[in-house]
Amino acid sequence: MKFIAIASAFLASIxxxxxxxxxxxxxxNCRSSPSTSGKVVKTYKLNQDIKISCQATGIDVKGNTIWDRTMDGCYVSDYYVKTGKNGFVAKKCSGGDSKPNPKPTGTYCKGINARATKLIKSFESFVPQPSPDPSGFQTVGYGHKCxxxxxxEVKxxxxLTQATASALMSQDVAVHTACLxxxxxxxxxxxxxxxxxxTSWVFNIGCGNLASSELTGRLNKGENPNKVIxxxxxxxxxxxxxxxxxxxxRRDEEMRLAKVPSKKQAFPSCK
Incomplete structure (x- = not known):
């Protein structure tokens, strides 16, 4: 009887x-970890059905930080999986999560100045309760994606008050500056x-899009930042x-801000 019960539970889970x-x-691509930098384990085609064993929080892909671990043992960004829900549909994976705010080596400026803060707030607007944005993603505060x-996950x-929304935004800004x-x-x-x-640009497009953009490669090659922007x-x-x-x-305002002269260095370290 015990064997039958175990077998029945196993079949039910399937x-x-x-x-x-x-x-x-x-x-x-289905990757070894919930990150766009994870090793490609296998690939899936459009409309191919996949089975999700669990879900993890990982690198942001087009506003979605959820990654689905398939029955093949690899991770696919939930952005590319039609679950019918903007959120978790399966249990959370135990261990192995890739945090969406990677810690860089060396020192860097975690925050942004008042001009950039005002710019982001002016375009994100204040949302006191979780509500769907124009793309259907649940957001709250100043552009925080649930x-x-x-x-x-919001503490x-x-x-939210404007004060708590500002505090939440500061946490989100630190995530995106870490990505940069x-x-x-x-x-x-x-x-x-x-x-x-x-930071305003990455706040809007997400870390995943930053990683695949030509911007980082061109900056790393030594091109003039304002010309690249x-x-x-x-x-x-x-x-x-x-x-x-x-x-x-928003893009026009960001480009205009980048051209404002300043002697204060923010990267690679605040001084």
């Missing part, structure tokens, strides 16, 4: 494991206005092939 189709790309259903009480610092080499020199403009930022003002007025204004 039945309850739902399959979800791959979406938004013809081929998707990592759990109902933003349970502040809802509805990890990808940029120490030969890149940025003043606080350039650093703020880059002016060249790359305009490519990130559209959605589904259509230029959005709000994104255009």
């Amino acid at each position: 039945v309850l494991t739902s399959a979800y189709p791959i979406q938004k790309a013809s081929v998707i 990592q759990q259903e109902g933003c349970k 502040y009480k809802f509805p 610092a990890k990808l940029l080499k120490s030969n890149v020199k940025l003043n606080d206005n350039q650093w703020g403009a880059l 002016d060249s790359v930022f305009p490519n990130w003002r559209s959605s589904k092939g259509k230029i959005l007025p709000g994104l255009k204004r």
